[in-house]
Amino acid sequence: MADRAEQAVASPDRIEGVLLGAAAGDALGAGYEFGCAPFPTDGRARMIGGGLGPFAPGEWTDDTAMTVAIAEGLVADGRRADRGVDLAAIGAHFLDWFRADPPDVGNATRAVLAAARDGADLARAARHHLDGHPRGGAGNGALMRTAPVALYHLGVEAAMAETARAVAALTHADPLAGDACVLWCVGIDRAVREDRLDGVRDGLAWIPEERRERWAGWLAEAEAGPPERFRPNGFTVPALQAAWAACLHTVADEAAPDRQLEVALHRAVGIGDDTDTVAAIAGALLGGRWGAAAIPAEWRAMLHGWPGLDADGLASLARTVAGVAEA
Template identity: 45%
Template sequence: MKLSIHQHDRSSAVLLGMACGDALGAGYDFAGPMPPTAAVGMRGGGGAHWARGEWTDYTALAVPVARAAADGLDLRDESTLDLIVAEWVDWSTTAPFAGTQLAAALSAESGRPDSGRRNSEPTAAAVRRAARDQHERIGRSAGNGCLLRTAPVALAYLHDADALADAARGLSELTHCETDAGDACVLWGLAIRHAVLEGELDLRVGLGTLSPGRRELWSARIGHAERREPRDFTRNGWVVQALQGAWSAIVHTDASDAGHYRRGVEAAVRGGGNTDAVAGVAGALLAARWGLAAVPSEWRRLVQGWPGLRGADLVRLSVLAAHGHDTNDAGERESFRLHVVR
């Protein structure tokens, strides 16, 4: 689809905005809530000893999805999901951290010692089976690890809200079986799409895609987020509270200008808990609303991560993901493949 200049700017900022929020929160992960006036900076550290400005596993898992979208692949196709899973497995063999559900799903295909097997060609079907087995063992699979990788799905389907919802849920269900996980990915993805296209922040825009009962439940959850502060969502390793905490940070900060991006992301970090996830969720949505110039230049210079990319690479990847279905962009996609680490 043909984007306006403003829509193009907003779409190009999504992955960068997410990665900067993720990297900012990494150094404060599970450090506890902070006072509203506490300074927040790109300091690195955290439980996995992230470098200053380094994004975490959340953004890393979004990169293969964005690459597939940039190549014009349909993220709903099983063959595309196989390609994404293969890159996730490659990442997982050296990753410093992966959540319990994700680690269990990918270990069946990665050849890790705890998997008891080694497959040369990972498949989406095998990961789904492993994820279902893990879900049945522990009785839950709605961690927030499925959420941030939905951002490039939103870019890939700016032209088709229904396809976006289908692809977001399908990608979530690769590793996270609970309906809450799929719902959260759909709502966040459609909110990003709306922010890019309309320049508005509205987490309710996707409620109509849910069944009536789920629609009521999520409407109440969004309303609860708007009445509470980010620090109130202490279980934000759960995908529902990760989304609630991010939305709370967004709606409780001054939205009068593009500084809303920085204020909202910092508020998400001050909320405590799983700060990299919550700030990454807030960062993508705020960047989709305010565009590239809203992301602080210091953060843009510092941000970097797996597999050897930097902020400028994420901007180019966002641009291509948003135009991956446009055959006129073949030359631009080829140029990107030549200049960005794959």
């Protein structure tokens, strides 16, 4: 199968980097979310914990927890599920997480998962929520967790775009939320397989024509920067712009280019507002480009979170989703 051949050439380190980068951004931004703690004057975020819940230093929040839920839903019997994407399995993992009463659930996600707790169809509940909250279906809560979809479909864009939209729509019914997930997944694919951060633009090919020009304009705004322009960023468009601008406008040290991951994540958190989510989004792309090896050892040692995983467990899950053998 074409997709298996493509995956064979993708580096396991970059595949692991996608989920570890997202988790690192999440845990780094958690304490500063919506101004809970002041951003350090030296411009370097710390994994201080706290924020919107009693999070421990290094603990990831809803962004990575829901990312893990999607990844788990793409795995069956300890292996990548090769029979295709089971949306019901992903929804069941969302509900498992929600039943654990997490302290920080986004508004749309909370409304939809609460409605679906009794077995209602998630996507239908999401559409119902959109009817009553016209802007509520375009929050950044789908984009923040989309990375495993890219890993599952590396090199197979049509399927990647279809799954990205379908998984977004489990909680976020606005088409803009799905669009953002498509763009980011294609960007992650390019980062992992082609060593570049600018592949988000390639995703425009999978945006319906009636919205493509608007998205091209939004991407151009991010390219013009600066990243700090994109706040508030609870809506999926400025969240994507903030994350991408942080990646594009952070210059790497020529002597140590992979330090760009670390520097860009500090910048992403420093934008403010929904700090952990913007940094989680950025981290998935940066981790795909620079690999797990670019995650500072101190961060890697601290990372942990629902459902009882540490960095090694998350790395292993990333490889399983992508269908890559243990290192």
